[in-house]
Amino acid sequence: MNGSTAPKQTAGRSFYGWFGRKFAQYILVLLIALSINFALPRLAPGDPLIYFMGQEINTLTPEQRQRINRELGLDQSVWEQYGSFMMGAVTMQLGSSTKFGKPVTQVLAERMPWTFLLVLPAIIISPIIGVICGAFAAWNRGKRRDLVLLTSMLAVESMPGFWVGMLLIAIFAVNLGWLPSYGAVPLVKADTVTYIIEIVRRMILPVATITISTVGTYFLLTRSSMLDTLGQDYILMAEAKGVSKRRVIYRHALRNALLPVYTHITMSLGILVSGAVVVETVFSYPGIGRLLFESVTARDFPMMQGVFLMITVGVIAANLLADLTYPLVDPRARFRKTLEGSA
Known part of the structure; x- marks a missing residue:
């Protein structure tokens, strides 16, 4: 009885160990992909507001620019923005679309x-x-x-x-x-x-x-x-x-x-x-x-x-x-x- 169950237990432990390693690898890949996703828009040259608003940025007052930066989270440090982005990815709180005026998750x-x-x-x-x-x-x-x-x-x-x-x-x-x-x-x-x-x-x-x-x-x-x-x-x-x-x-x-x-x-x-x-x-x-x-x-x-x-x-x-x-x-x-x- 013990001899017959031992191979099954060994195979089960082997599968769970293999699955755990694979799952950890995919989590690492996901973190790297999310980091690249976060970094690419911020590595683009120029004022980020230009990418959100185009030429309309020239018509904004300093107070309006400050308010928009605060709404978009651009007034925070890069690490604070990264933490907010990762937390939003985990909780599926991805912000609001500037084109559709709806939450990103709702449009998706x-x-x-x-x-x-x-x-x-x-x-x-x-x-x-x-x-x-x-x-x-x-x-x-x-x-x-x-x-x-x-x-x-x-x-x-x-x-x-x-x-x-x-x-x-x-x-x-x-x-x-x-x-x-x-x-x-x-x-x-x-x-x-x-x-x-x-x-x-x-x-x-x-x-x-x-x-x-x-x-x-x-x-x-x-x-x-x-x-x-x-x-x-x-x-x-x-x-x-x-x-x-x-x-x-x-x-x-x-x-x-x-x-x-x-x-x-x-x-x-x-x-x-x-x-x-x-x-x-x-x-x-x-x-x-x-x-x-x-x-x-x-x-x-x-x-x-x-x-x-x-x-x-x-x-x-x-x-x-x-x-x-x-x-x-x-x-x-x-x-x-x-x-x-x-x-």
């Missing part, structure tokens, strides 16, 4: 659902298409089908996202008139069913743009990984035993070839909070990416820092998720972690 909460609604379908559709086409091309390596798919995907991969979006707008919104080209909701009030339909119609072109812009990466990753896997001895043994082509591809080769693809998919989850800046700007879609563009053009530094904070946290969370779930996909990683913990 309003924009975040639209980004999830736009990016999440693309993250699901793009890997499915890329993996299926990549596995098919690898199995038919060197043949005409492989060359056609490879050439097509390389061409798609080389297209800039904004160009793809403008091309889709020109075809489906301008020439054919099938779909709207901007916004997320209809301008005219409608009943609930019509409202939902219009939201979906306005999602189609942006989602298609993100999917087209990212599917090539998944295709190339899958094809390259599949080519390495198809040369393994167990694949040759399965073919020699007369296993069907479909079973060899999807039950033997693809399961092992998906490991680097899974890592890339997990990392891509970080864009859920950053949004697709280019795509959302092209389609005037009210997500986080569009918000970042508007904040930069308006020099809204509190909002910019809030968006950068969310991007940083999202990327770190995606990396942590990849570290935690990768052993479930690849048991060899689980074994390595156990050995590292034991060491």
